[in-house]
Amino acid sequence: MRRRSLLAAGAAGVTVWLGACALPVIPRRPxxxxxxxxxxxxxxxxxxxxxxxxxxxxxxxxxxxxxxxxxxxxxxxxxxxxxxxxxxxxxxxxxxxxxxxxxxxxxxxxxxxxxxxxxxxxxxxxxxxxxxxxxxxxxxxxxxxxxxxxxxxxxAAHAALVRGAPLFTADVRRPGMLYGRVLRAAASPDLASRVLALDEAAARAVPGFVALVRDARLVQGRSLGLGVLARTPGALDRIEAALALRWQVDGDLGPAPLAQQLDIDTHLAAGALPHRLRDDGPGEPGGRWDVDLRLDLPAAPHNAIEPRCAVAQVRADGGLDLWAGTQDAFYVRDVVAHHTGLAADQVVLHAQRIGGGFGGRTICTVELEAALLALSAEAAGAPVKLQWTRAQELRQGFHRPPSSHRIRTRLDGGRLVAWWHAFATTPILLTNAALPAWLNPLTRLVGDAGAARGALPPYRVPWQRVEHTLVRLPLYTGPWRGLGAGPNALAIESAIDACARAAGRDALAFRLDHVDDPRLRRVLLRVAEAAGWSRPRPAGTGRGLACGVYKGAAYVATVAEVAAVDGRWRVTRLVCAVDVGRIIHPGAVRAQCEGNLVWGLGMVLTDQLPLDAHGVAATGFDGAPIPRLPEVPPIEVLLVDEGDPPGGAGETAIVGAAAAVGNALQDASGRRPTQLPLAADLRIAASSTP
The missing domain is CATH 3.30.365.10 (Aldehyde oxidase/xanthine dehydrogenase, molybdopterin binding domain)
Known part of the structure; x- marks a missing residue:
């Protein structure tokens, strides 16, 4: 049997087993x-x-x-x-x-x-x-x-973008197209919710009304939605207002804030954490901890500029055509087929350009909603376009998991001899946005490689223990640019900076003393040279350094500079050296690094999700902000290419971005950022500018 046939047979066996166990559709990624x-x-x-x-x-x-x-x-x-x-x-x-x-x-x-x-x-x-x-x-x-x-x-796509050419799903037009929306309670889909009361007569009186679609398959998590079909997009808002919906929501996010449910010290007090990425045993050097750092990050949204959208149309042969921008077209096709009872080859998904993915477009959401509305009797064979609003993106999408970290280290003669990193977060790859709650014991048992990504420090330390625990929260969390690599690197590089200060050493020299990998040393030296690291910093400014390795194949080092401007600290410069192996398109690699650096700014300065008793309270960028243009400093990206195999540029720079900013703020203000984001603290720190 050929290898490909063997894999196909194995996949078929998995499919039978999954069907027998009534598990959700599992992505196949050859x-x-x-x-x-x-x-x-x-x-x-x-x-x-x-x-x-x-x-x-x-x-x-x-x-x-x-x-x-x-x-x-x-x-x-x-x-x-x-x-x-x-x-x-x-x-x-x-x-x-x-x-x-x-x-x-x-x-x-x-x-x-x-x-x-x-x-x-x-x-x-x-x-x-x-x-x-x-x-x-x-x-x-x-x-x-x-x-x-x-x-x-x-x-060629850049010129088309400037001209406003039809590249995105929202640009798809089909003859006789209807417009749809699935209304849901303003609550986390992890909470059971359903319509309690509505004014259907008022909705039917709205010009452009076509139908309400009641379908038990319009479930996202435990949220049962109500479908609406209209002849124009604008009618959807008026119909929703006329319905005057009242919702039944069972339960809430819990008696304790999510941060308290993740509190790493509470988990450590309860005993050893279940997942150990490295454990060098009981032989840790004795004595007090020279650095004991606590760091907490809130949940944060993807905030893609394009709200997700799908168009569905039933073909004459009974099959279904879908148009959507998704990061996993075949998985979405399989999910739609599974829930509609169609064979996989009866569902054809036509890929569209995505206006920002960042890991957030990896599961099936609007595609299934559009398919079910198009297949409903009320649609009568008409194509249906369904686009989420910004509020739906925030309330119904999944987000960066919050996390809570504690790192303790010991030094001897100015060198690291012991490293203990413990953290609590939620599953990322085994996201509750795609897996039902009854599978939670599985995630606790097998762990989650996404949550653990980047948690091992890239430094030489004789004794190490790196452990974590996973908490399933009633808030949808999942893949977010770099998965756990961004938060984990932020914690690691903040602690390394604190170690250098405790040892009375320069941050660059301290790192170089603990780095064996020649590629990591190379980017550290390149960024230090470009940023003028050896030059004295002016009074009233700060400078921070961070570095890291992404998935063992790509390397980055970043220097951030901050200064007191108009009574608050502002980031005034970012310099980044990146080695992603063989570079095919230098301009694209620079652009990806610039995007990562802005994401790093957001991790420290702005990124968070306001929550109420039932879920995400934000409905737009005002409630869940991203860095704005005045907050983005000049950025310089240095590309290092020594002919190594390609290592990936889309997420690499995020492992050095946030910590460089945090370390610069510590250098300037004397205060270590530990509770993020820092928008309010920037003003407080600036009042004590040295």
């Missing part, structure tokens, strides 16, 4: 290879076509993979058309997550393009090709001095 990549590229005798195997959400992967393909094929960029595929166009591909698009997909694509190029060179124009999985050293795209790889050509 590793890409040259054989699969042959299904992404075609030549019609005149032009080449690339069906993009990744979701495009502003990271310019469409351009980067175009560069790989054209380099290997030996053609002009203009000869290749890049198309966002449907699930009927290409073999199953895994979700666009984890900064792995170049890392995992560039080599198979180059291998497939080399196979196609050689076939055309020998005159073959028809038939099926067999992929040749040749090593990178034999591929044009991996040789130095190429024409396209390493350049920053403009993306």
């Amino acid at each position: 590793a890409p290879d040259a054989e699969a990549a042959l299904g992404w590229v075609r030549f019609d005798g005149t032009r080449y076509r690339l069906w993009l195997p990744r979701a495009e959400m502003g990271q310019q992967i469409d351009t980067a993979l175009t560069q790989i393909a054209c380099e290997e094929l030996g053609i002009e960029l203009a000869l290749l058309d890049v198309v966002l595929p449907s699930t009927a166009d290409i073999p199953r591909v895994r979700a666009t997550v984890g900064s792995e698009s170049v890392q995992a997909f560039a080599l198979p694509l180059a291998q497939a393009c080399a196979t196609l190029r050689d076939a055309l060179a020998r005159g073959q124009r028809q038939g099926t090709l067999v992929a040749e999985p040749r090593p990178a050293s034999q591929l044009r795209a991996w040789r130095p001095g190429g024409r396209w790889v390493g350049a920053s050509p403009p993306s």
